[in-house]
Amino acid sequence: MGRLSGGQQRKVLLARVIARQPRVLLLDEPLTNIDPEAKEDLSRLILNIHRQLGLTTLFVSHEFGPLLAAADRVITVVAGRIIARNMAEPRFARAV
Incomplete structure (x- = not known):
């Protein structure tokens, strides 16, 4: 895999995980x-996998990106403490 880009x-790695048929x-x-470009590409792929396979998907990130629009729930953790639990919605992304 040394010759592949980071996105590739x-x-x-995602394909290897999916091949094991996880539930989560x-x-x-x-x-x-x-x-x-790779970020957008990978975001679409993750979203398609989530929807098509019906997997529970936990996404850990320091940035709100393209996948926020697909989230059912958003939990915000700061310094190891949960500071907010929200149903995902666009205004939440702007408030944080």
């Missing part, structure tokens, strides 16, 4: 340190 490497998909910073 993440797609390969835990993604820890999957969009970090990849270029904007």
